Amino acid sequence: MTGKILIVEDDDIMRITVVDHLQLQGWQVHDCTNGSAALTALNQQYFDVIISDIRMPEMNGDQLLTAVKKLSPRTEVIMMTAHGSTQDAINCLKNGAADYILKPFDLDDLTCRVQRLLQIQAIKARCVSLENTVGRRQPLIGSSAPMQKLLNLISQVSQSDSTVLIHGESGTGKELVAAAIHFESSRAEKPYIRVNCAAIPDGLLESELFGHEKGAFTGADQTRPGKFELADQGTILLDEIGDLPLHLQVKLLRVLQEREIERIGAGLPTRIDVRVICATTKNLADEVKQGRFREDLFYRLQVIPLTVPPLRERSTDISVLTAYFLEYFGGERGRTFKLSGDAMQALERYPFPGNVRELRNLIERITVLAPATEIQLWDLPLEIRGIQEDCMTNEEPCQLSTAVAQAERSCILRALEKSSGNKTLAAEILGISRKNLWEKMKLYAL
Numbered sequence: 367m368t369g370k371i372l373i374v375e376d377d378d379i380m381r382i383t384v385v386d387h388l389q390l391q392g393w394q395v396h397d398c399t400n401g402s403a404a405l406t407a408l409n410q411q412y413f414d415v416i417i418s419d420i421r422m423p424e425m426n427g428d429q430l431l432t433a434v435k436k437l438s439p440r441t442e443v444i445m446m447t448a449h450g451s452t453q454d455a456i457n458c459l460k461n462g463a464a465d466y467i468l469k470p471f472d473l474d475d476l477t478c479r480v481q482r483l484l485q486i487q488a489i490k491a492r493c494v495s496l497e498n499t500v501g502r503r504q505p506l507i508g509s510s511a512p513m514q515k516l517l518n519l520i521s522q523v524s525q526s527d528s529t530v531l532i533h534g535e536s537g538t539g540k541e542l543v544a545a546a547i548h549f550e551s552s553r554a555e556k557p558y559i560r561v562n563c564a565a566i567p568d569g570l571l572e573s574e575l576f577g578h579e580k581g582a583f584t585g586a587d588q589t590r591p592g593k594f595e596l597a598d599q600g601t602i603l604l605d606e607i608g609d610l611p612l613h614l615q616v617k618l619l620r621v622l623q624e625r626e627i628e629r630i631g632a633g634l635p636t637r638i639d640v641r642v643i644c645a646t647t648k649n650l651a652d653e654v655k656q657g658r659f660r661e662d663l664f665y666r667l668q669v670i671p672l673t674v675p676p677l678r679e680r681s682t683d684i685s686v687l688t689a690y691f692l693e694y695f696g697g698e699r700g701r702t703f704k705l706s707g708d709a710m711q712a713l714e715r716y717p718f719p720g721n722v723r724e725l726r727n728l729i730e731r732i733t734v735l736a737p738a739t740e741i742q743l744w745d746l747p748l749e750i751r752g753i754q755e756d757c758m759t760n761e762e763p764c765q766l767s768t769a770v771a772q773a774e775r776s777c778i779l780r781a782l783e784k785s786s787g788n789k790t791l792a793a794e795i796l797g798i799s800r801k802n803l804w805e806k807m808k809l810y811a812l
């Protein structure tokens with residue numbers, strides 16, 4: 367396990383002994399002799415763990431601890447203290463120290479404590495990354511030929527580290543595709559971080575992506591790592607990349623070329639190892655032509671271009687997706703739903719301008735509102751059923767009997783919708799007997 371550690375100790379022999387021993391673990395160990403030097407070092411670089419003496423001239427360990435927690439809250443601090451000052455150490459624990467160790471101590475004991483803190487930090491980082499992905503790690507459903515092709519491409523692309531550009535209409539599942547690439551790759555156990563370039567105000571985006579040093583600008587009262595640093599070893603999804611402002615496009619290009627980032631105000635670059643995936647609803651080639659997107663960046667991003675087809679071009683997926691969402695939302699409500707044949711046909715004919723998201727939202731709504739577990743045509747919104755009533759809106763004349771039948775059918779559907787499927791009530795609205803309604807429903811396959 368890698369780690370960057372800073373030792374703060376004024377006693378030379380003690381300091382050198384600890385540094386030597388910790389270096390043997392393969393950790394990067396720095397040292398200094400007093401608190402203010404430690405803060406200067408922390409201002410310049412991030413440390414995972416600081417091990418500090420409590421009794422030191424000028425700034426004591428407790429004051430250093432307070433300053434460290436302000437400057438770099440994620441850094442853990444272990445206090446070293448002599449016998450007889452246990453109370454000081456306990457006070458430090460109250461002020462945010464992670465641990466303390468009594469002098470003289472066994473060097474292996476110290477190593478174990480550092481090791482444990484590094485492990486906790488790794489777990490915390492993993493939690494952040496999981497929080498980022500919860501709800502997004504869903505299976506990609508689809509049995510149509512274009513979807514099978516896409517799933518195959520995802521498996522291939524996952525094996526490489528190349529930059530991927532995912533293009534597709536809104537709601538087609540671009541985020542699911544990005545997550546699938548990450549979780550099928552060798553980086554699956556490492557962070558997966560998503561940034562929505564369109565949702566973050568222009569002025570904050572740079573700091574969000576690259577981080578900043580304390581004091582880099584007004585309001586920067588703490589050093590903060592950016593999303594690229596948080597995604598180190600893992601994958602970053604730059605969503606809505608088409609909305610990245612031009613001045614940040616230059617910086618992103620540099621990150622992709624140099625594999626280095628620079629926190630705002632740092633003056634020094636940090637090396638990172640991040641797999642970059644971008645997603646966009648915009649046609650970036652057009653954006654390039656319009657001068658809104660840098661051509662050099664465009665070519666860097668689309669090393670591997672993936673297109674997620676709209677749902678209307680893979681309408682055979684509608685039935686599998688519907689079955690999946692019915693089970694999903696039905697499960698949440700403890701009910702088993704199914705769709706009547708003509709309701710399913712209506713869905714398959716509908717073009718779904720909002721793609722899979724629209725279908726998902728529709729099924730969620732239906733499972734809340736539908737009176738029975740078999741969902742009927744009249745449970746669907748008018749715009750979806752409406753497709754079937756085209757003779758009414760068609761300018762071309764048709765046979766009168768067809769027009770009458772369609773008018774009757776659509777009127778019955780509306781009555782059933784109004785009565786939430788209650789046939790007695792619907793018959794009353796239509797001014798016909800319940801038996802007559804039943805016969806007509808059978809006739810029109812309702």
Ligand SMILES: Nc1ncnc2c1ncn2[C@@H]1O[C@H](COP(=O)(O)OP(=O)(O)OP(=O)(O)O)[C@@H](O)[C@H]1O
Nearest residue numbers: 505506507535536537538539540541542647722723
């Ligand atoms: N193939 C699929 N299988 C299961 N669920 C899907 C599939 N595609 C999309 N979804 C669901 O549809 C919704 C929209 O998907 P997603 O957020 O990935 O779309 P998007 O392409 O990123 O859209 P936007 O451009 O608007 O951000 C999500 O709830 C997602 O879980």
Ligand SMILES: [Mg+2]
Nearest residue numbers: 540541605645
């Ligand atoms: Mg999206």
